[in-house]
Amino acid sequence: MSTFDGVIHEFPDIRIDFFRGLHHRPPLACFLSHVHSDHLAGLDRLRSPFVYCSAATREILLRLEKYPCRLNYAKGIFEDPRMQTYKHLARVLKPIPLDTPTEVELEAGKSIQVTLLDANHCAGAVMFLIEGNGKAVLYTGDIRSEPWWVNSIARNPSIIEYSSRLKTLDRIYLDTSMLDDFPLQTKAEGLRELLEKIARYPKDTFFCMQAWTYGYEEVWVALSKALNSKIHVDKYKMGVYRSLATKSKDNRFAAQTHLIKEAPSLVGFTCGNNQREGCLTLDENVRIHSCEKGTSCAVMKNKPIVWIKPIVAHLKDGRDMVEVGIGGGGDDLAQKPTLETQDILALIEIIGRNDQLLDEIGTEVKRVLTKAFTTSRDLEIDMDMSDFVEKESTTEILKSLVKKVNAIRNPVKKVDENDQPSTLSNRIVFSYARHSSLPELRHFVETFRPKDIWPCTVDPAHWMERGITMQGLFGDLCTSDVFEHDRLMEDQLQEMQRQLQDEDGEGKSQPETRPMAAPLSSSPIIPPADDSEPHEFEEKGNGHAREIIQPSVSPPQSSKRDYNSFQSDQQINLKSSLSSEGESILEDSQASALSNHAYETRLRAFRAAQANMEGDGPWNIIHLISTTDNHSTIDPEL
Template sequence: MSTFKGVVTEFPQIRIDYFRVISGQKPPLACFLSHVHSDHLLGLESLKSPFIYCSPATREILLRLERYPHRMNFAKGILESRKQTYKHLQTLLKTLPLETPTVIELSPGNEIRVTLFAANHCAGAVMFLIQGDGKAILYTGDIRSETWWVNSLVQNPVLIPYTLGPRRLDCIYLDTTFATKSEPYREFPSKSEGVRELLEKVEKYPKDTLFYFQAWTFGYENVWIALSAFLESTIHLDQYRWGIYKSLSARENFLQSQEAPPLCGFHCGNHYSEGCLTGNPHVRLHSCERGTSCPVIEENPQVVSIIPIVTRLSNGVEIGELGAGGGNGDLNQIHELEINDPNAVGQLMQLCAAKLEDPELLSKIFFFLSSATDETKNRILLDTSTKGDDPHDDTSLLGDIPLQELVAILARVATTTPSSAGSEVQLSNTGTALDKIDGPLPKSITFPYSRHSSYSELCSLVRAFRPRDIYPCTVDPINWTSALSIRALFGHLCSADLFAHDAEMTDMLDERRERMRADKRQRPEDTQTTEDEETQHSAAVRNESLAEHENSSTMFFTPPVVAERPSNGSAPHSSTNTSHSSISASVLSPISPPHRKAQVKSPVQPPAQPPETRSHKIRKLAYNAALGLNGLSWPDFGGLVSAGNNHSKKEAEL
């Protein structure tokens, strides 16, 4: 998920993929949008000026996206909703042709030259080469830098001066979603290898088998094309998704998107040739949103699901793709709960505690709220709860509903979201080749198809340009170490010894250490702490320091869950790795509360108890923190403040 705050040091008068007001920065003179995934649209809904430059496909898709933000109104006791679109940006969105240098005048006498290049990520996704005043940078957005793609860049006439010629880019603003030397993120199968595996598995099934491809975001367009051509069937999309992709053929602008013909069809003289997508549900292939009353998928229990993953290890371990790198749910009509008011979140927690008697469920909800506060940029996706148990029920959250019903909604979302509160992500056990499986063919198929680059692929891209510096666009400040620095990852491929981002992170770490030392000096002299308490206190101070840096260009990424396929054919279980969908829950939530005064140990040792798992400990702490039990409070646990928490710090310490 992108953590880039939009500011390009070399060209401070522009913004890229971040449109909120930035303290201390003047308003931009031009904005740029690389693609339509939600983590790159922050603030765009309220932008009034200036122009936003993007690819033709990005413009058409953006104008048809629909979101439904919901806000808690405790004064009225209701959950308010509204429909949000980007249609008002129609006059601000300006499309640029790909691989064509275009001069943009920011102000009289102040010009930059911008060139767009396909990013191999999703429909409309591009990179920006920006040149001006003797400087040049490449902003990648989200990319999959496979070998063939990097070779095409090296040979591009506009880029040859920076790849094969004497010039060097000042900086590459790089998609570092999977930038780590550790396995399994060092090497990924190529997209073509993943599609080949998928087609080999699909071919094993009878000719009348119905397939459902689980596309929850933009970026699987080439998989659609391959499946449609291989099985000689178009792919059904629901009305909302079909309307988005059909717009790629719009002729409002003289620039037509290059993605349109294979997906939506084209005219050849007086003849119209259909693309691979359709709104007709009576076909073998489906990629419609669940719950939209598709008469074929909803009424056929024998449908085979196709699920993309990031990669698969030799021992059968699969890396789940859902939500990794952002974009989770972007292809749906998104319902989301705004949680940018800590007091409102605290009131919501109290409401949940009053309405729910199950401590396990309550702790899951609290963990879900804690993780979502940071992971989703102050919003919670509610689209998984907009449909009832009846598959034909098209009831949505449009309109105001009582806040009491929000508790049930959160309970449903928290228990169905992968890895919420430490729960396990269940992936289909189809990692083994189908020709090795005895008995019936499986009901689900997985295949590797990462939308982001592996570490080795990123090295290939950096090696082609040898820039003076690299600025990462996906950063985990909590787990950041020198091993994850730009110098350590890509220093051997850079042509200068700058590493500006490493200096930023070092300054942040120094500030944390100073805060810890200052806090330690303020403790009573008679307070004795154990080594474990020191570690807990350090985690709390680190979290507090990170909150103050919310407006800086740092957030975090934790690789998604690794699910191992059991040998007995049962549903796989998660390993010790942390799911991307519960990043905040795993890294922001301390294992124990911050430092307290040392307790006098009783000479009578309690009987031995079965060891608690880390998940159980965290859930218990979250539950106690929300209720103010055992000297805990929610600010200690997750950094959120409950408006109704009457426990003072002194009382908590007692």
């Protein structure tokens, strides 16, 4: 999930991909890279100024449906969700053609030049090259920097001045959703894998491609051609993709304009006086389906289905790194309920009032909620709309969040024995990453050799713990040794250490931060999925010890207090964390109250020990508690 705050430091009068808190300093122009939900924060309430984007992004956004969940704060129950769209932005959204340097006037006598470049991520996704006042930056949004794509961008006449080193970019705002150091299969390799697997099945097999978000359009085209079958989709998906093939209403013989290159294959095109059909259809009587659950498709209900699911990558040790929402996207193509910031806060309060509601996994669920709250991102819930409207309690949403956390904790899966060349399984997986790992990102940065790198997806605690810095990852590929984001992270770390020292009258020594390892190591570091979440994985069959990356939190207070005072602190209403303007400011304070995560961990251990001493019940297990972060997280058992 993107954590970018929308601020381009070289051009402070604009905002990109984050539209909350604009009243503090209203921008003169806004920009949207693509329609994935983690880049739309606050856009549904925007009324001005203009938002510049690609033509495809504009058409998709105007048809994007959003279902906010309204929580009853008093009873903790759901109200019926109401549909909300972005149709009110029709006059605000201003499309710019790709590969075309375009002057954007910010105010009288003040303008910038903006060029949109394909991002190889999803339909309509672009990068922004922004130039003006002697400055030039490249904002990537979300990218998949495959070698062929980097070469294509490098030769693009709109940016060749920078790729050929005639000019130097002041900064690249880089998609750092994944910083794993392992090679990814290219999309072409993933498509080949998929087509080889489906070719083994009988001619009457029915397939379902689980395309839950934008970015798998090429997979549809390849599947349709290989199986010589159309693909059944629901009306919502069909309406979105049909909008990407436009035609003049004044001339019925006019040729269509296709806003993405896959549009003719997907929804059809005009050839002379004839209208040719695309591969997407509303007809259920086809072999391939990508229809949404709950649409009453007879084939999906009554026929045996082989499920096709994309993953991030096949790892060298025989395991798969699965997709768990990394870098956003969620269920944008499916009509899913969404928790907004005020509803997330209400759910945190509900969980806080009942410690046993989620048992052991409760602290991690609260961490997911808190991360979404602090970054002002909405949180999609993996529930079908038809099921959701019938519920009257928080039970179902909490089950959904537990499922999400469990998936995040185990993103690397052992390959299913049934998914082997010698067997025909009802599940096909194929590699099709939509973000880049470290080797691809380094290739991209090396092509331009900018002065500085600013990460768009950051987990400060996790990065500080592992010593991750932009200089450590990309320093040898940049023309300057000054990395502003690293300075910011260092200042934050020093400030936390000063606060800890101020609170600890005895002046205990602070944990030493580890330097950044070499950019390219022999074993991958699996970073948090969806930016904020912990990954858990296990080396199997090779004798290596299990490695678990625990949830990262800000260092808690080191001053010791009795648990009665801890518990009284928790009665403070979380709503006090909201600023007077209504902005969300929920964080682990170093000066006032212990974090919820640290509190829960230490209180659970205290209660277990107390019950064991009293001896009036079964013996309670006391988990190992980390001493490296002031007893605030549970250590992995040896």
